[in-house]
Amino acid sequence: MFPLRTLALFVSAGLLAGCAVGPDYHRPDAPLSDRYQAQSAVQQRSAARPASFTVWWEGFDDPLLSDLVSSALAQNLDLAQASARMAQARAGLGAATAALLPSGNISGQAARAYQSVETPLGQVLSSTPDYNRYGNSYEADLNASWEIDIFGGLRRGRQAALADYQASEAGVAATRLAIAAQTADIYITLRGLQTRLAIANKQVSTQQELLEKVQLLHSKGLAAEYQVRQTEGALAQVQATVPVLKTGLDAAMNALDVMLGTPPGTHRAQLTTPGAIPQAPQIASTGTPADLLRRRPDIIVAERHLAASSARIGVAVSEYYPKFSLSALLGSATAVASGNLLSSGASQSAGVLGLRWRLFDFGRINAQIDQAKGQEAESLAAYRLSVLRATEDVENAFSALINRETQAAILTGGETALASARQSSFVAYRQGTASLIDVLRNDETLLQASDARAQAQTESARAAVAAFRALGGGWQPPEASAMTQ
Secondary structure (H helix, E strand, O other): OHHHHHHHHHHHHHHHHOOOOOOOOOOOOOOOOOOOOOHHHHHOOOOOOEEOOOOHHHHHOOHHHHHHHHHHHHHOHHHHHHHHHHHHHHHHHHHHHHOOOOEEEEEEEEEEEEOOOOOHHHHHHHOOOOOOOEEEEEEEEEEEEEEEOOOOHHHHHHHHHHHHHHHHHHHHHHHHHHHHHHHHHHHHHHHHHHHHHHHHHHHHHHHHHHHHHHHHHHHOOOOOHHHHHHHHHHHHHHHHHHHHHHHHHHHHHHHHHHHOOOOOOOOHHHHHOOOOOOOOOEEOOOOOHHHHHHHOHHHHHHHHHHHHHHHHHHHHHHHHOOEEEEEEEEEEEEOOOOOOOOOHHHEEEEEEEEEEOOOOOHHHHHHHHHHHHHHHHHHHHHHHHHHHHHHHHHHHHHHHHHHHHHHHHHHHHHHHHHHHHHHHHHHHHHOOOOOHHHHHHHHHHHHHHHHHHHHHHHHHHHHHHHHHHHHOOOOOOOOHHHHHO
């Protein structure tokens, strides 16, 4: 009677108090600064239009870009893998929840046997009156069992499974954010390469015209042989940049097709027509570094992994304590075929109180606890590192955005001045007051300035994409209360 009273005391205390061994999880503090270093400069940028934080790609005002991002979010295979991992984590949570509940099953069997009379048993049975070598047996049972989670090991396991599921949910959001950003980045790079290729082709045409004029002057004895060769060399140098740009353009188109989950070449016809480099929109809401803790899904992933590792310490500690279980059987069994399987004489029942205690296995339990604590320490370091890297991403993206836009503005003004200088030098060359070298140098400088301006515009737009990604734009952060339940 005493063990039953002791068990009742354990059950009542454990279930009513809801106690669970191991540490209770609290999200660790992450000391961060109040604002970003370039936050004021980013907010004071002059841009064509502000961008919505959740669908920031529409702020670039490029319908094709918006269509491509939408297609990538619907078709990308990395996102399909992340969704499949979330489904697996959801199944793990269901299994951990089911472990807290009683389980039951129904079993039944019917057997027919033929006894040999040559065996010792057969020889004994054959000597009895009315011996029948054929035998039938029937059995039907209802079994039920329940592990009583007195010390909370199963509850800690469910907490770990829930945190893993929430991490997989945030992982899907992180993948969506990455897919949208990578698609926009590739598209902007593609438009930048098309712009640079157009500049190079224009410069090739200009150099060819210049070569024709120099050859004409040479045929009339007004230009030296070396001037013709210089012009040919300058033309070859410009022409050599075209294959390099085409190679990059092909690679960007192929990468974009893969992002959309389609074979390379699928969207080539749609992208062949050159388009302008998208202009970076206004970042309406930069928030503060502390906002990254709920905005960035990768930080949420790291934080949820930390919560799961903390709960698994409780799972390991629960092995110190005994585990109680209740099981019961209710059924019927008979060895005849007279149809009395459900009669009172054929009924059977059993009730079992189980106890399992790893009383002499504390060395292994200690090792399991130390391992769980080590995993928690690793997860804590990973969480803190993810927070630091997130702020680094934002700072770098802001710096690149401001400086690249400044560079593009300077190069645009310089390109205009160089174009005027080149035209003046060519007129002066035709009048005999300037050398061909001056014209060639002005051509080379103009090409470099135009190419650098296109690169700066491309990089400033890519920096805006990186800023939205670093800030966690492109998804709806969950409420803090829902995430910690």
